[in-house]
Amino acid sequence: MSDICNASNCDQPAGGGFICRDTLVELEQYLAETPWLVHELTNALSKQTRFATQGGGASKGAPATDARLEGVAVQPLIINPDASAALASLAHTLLSWQANLADTVGQPVRYPKPAQSTAWLMSNLEQIRTFVAAGDLYDEIRSAFNYGRNLIDRPTERRYLGDCGSEMEDVYCPEPLWGRDKEPTATCKTCGTIWEQPARLLAIREQAVTGLNDRIMTASEAAGVLVAYNLTGDADEIKMTDRIRKWAAQPKDPTKKPKLAKRTDLRMVGERARPGYKFGDILAILNQPRRTA
Incomplete structure (x- = not known):
C-alpha cells in the first residue's frame, strides 16, 4: 500500500489507504451531484436546455440552419450528440467501477442505472479508500463528471468595469476593462494590470451615479x-x-x-x-x- 494518495492530482499522504481523506471527500461530492448531472444531461440530450444570453435571447445548442444536400432537405438531429456521449461515458464509468469494487468486496450487486450505482458507491466509501484501484476509480469518475458538467454549465457573464486607467511610465491605459461573474479579479488585456473586481464595481457605480x-x-x-x-x-x-x-x-x-x-x-x-x-x-x-x- 502506497504512502501517497494515488489520485493523479494529489500528492498528500494516503493515511492508511490508497487515496487520502481529502480526495475521498471530493469523490463523495462528485457522486452526490451525479443524479443532478444525469438529469441535466438528459435534458440537454433532447435539446430542452436553453441558456439565456445577455441580449435576452436563448441558445438552443445547435445552429438554426437549413442544411441541404443535392437539393434534398436534411432533417436536423433531434438529439444533442455531445450530451449523449457525456451521459454514456458517465454511466459506463460508474457501472464499471461499481462492478469492479463489488467483485473485490464480494458483493454480487449490478445496479443498471447511474443513480443506483452512485448510491451504492457512496455507501461504500471506506471500501473505496482501501481499494487497490481507488486512484483510478477517482480519476475516471472525476473526468467523466467534469466532461458532462462542462457541457451544461452556463457561461459566465462579462462585466464592464470601466476603462483600465493604469499608468506605467506616464503612459495611461484607456482600454475598456472586462471581468467575469464570480471571479475576484479582472486583468486588462492590453497592459496586463490586475484589478480587484469588488473595488472596480464600487468605483464605477459611484461614477455612474454622480456623472449621469x-x-x-x-x-x-x-x-x-x-x-x-x-x-x-x-x-x-x-x-x-x-x-x-x-x-x-x-x-x-x-x-x-x-x-x-x-x-x-x-x-x-x-x-x-x-x-x-x-x-x-x-x-x-x-x-x-x-x-x-
Missing part, C-alpha cells in the same frame, strides 16, 4: 447603462427597458401620476420621437426600498 444623474435618456438607453454599470440585479436589457416603460405608463386611475415622469421627447435621425427620462429619476425608483408584508 442629469442625463436624459430613452428607456432602452437607460437600461443599457444600468446593465453595463451593474446598477441593477437584472442583466437583461430588454426586461429592464420594459420595467422603465411601465414606470412611465399612466396608471389606470387618471387621478394618479406615473412613477416616472417624461422630461422631453428625443428625436433621433431617421427615427420617430421617443420619450426621454432623467437618469437620476430612474435610479431613484430603482433604489427605493421594497415594501414588505
Whole structure:
C-alpha cells in the first residue's frame, strides 16, 4: 500500500489507504451531484436546455440552419450528440467501477442505472479508500463528471468595469476593462494590470451615479447603462427597458401620476420621437426600498 494518495492530482499522504481523506471527500461530492448531472444531461440530450444570453435571447445548442444536400432537405438531429456521449461515458464509468469494487468486496450487486450505482458507491466509501484501484476509480469518475458538467454549465457573464486607467511610465491605459461573474479579479488585456473586481464595481457605480444623474435618456438607453454599470440585479436589457416603460405608463386611475415622469421627447435621425427620462429619476425608483408584508 502506497504512502501517497494515488489520485493523479494529489500528492498528500494516503493515511492508511490508497487515496487520502481529502480526495475521498471530493469523490463523495462528485457522486452526490451525479443524479443532478444525469438529469441535466438528459435534458440537454433532447435539446430542452436553453441558456439565456445577455441580449435576452436563448441558445438552443445547435445552429438554426437549413442544411441541404443535392437539393434534398436534411432533417436536423433531434438529439444533442455531445450530451449523449457525456451521459454514456458517465454511466459506463460508474457501472464499471461499481462492478469492479463489488467483485473485490464480494458483493454480487449490478445496479443498471447511474443513480443506483452512485448510491451504492457512496455507501461504500471506506471500501473505496482501501481499494487497490481507488486512484483510478477517482480519476475516471472525476473526468467523466467534469466532461458532462462542462457541457451544461452556463457561461459566465462579462462585466464592464470601466476603462483600465493604469499608468506605467506616464503612459495611461484607456482600454475598456472586462471581468467575469464570480471571479475576484479582472486583468486588462492590453497592459496586463490586475484589478480587484469588488473595488472596480464600487468605483464605477459611484461614477455612474454622480456623472449621469442629469442625463436624459430613452428607456432602452437607460437600461443599457444600468446593465453595463451593474446598477441593477437584472442583466437583461430588454426586461429592464420594459420595467422603465411601465414606470412611465399612466396608471389606470387618471387621478394618479406615473412613477416616472417624461422630461422631453428625443428625436433621433431617421427615427420617430421617443420619450426621454432623467437618469437620476430612474435610479431613484430603482433604489427605493421594497415594501414588505
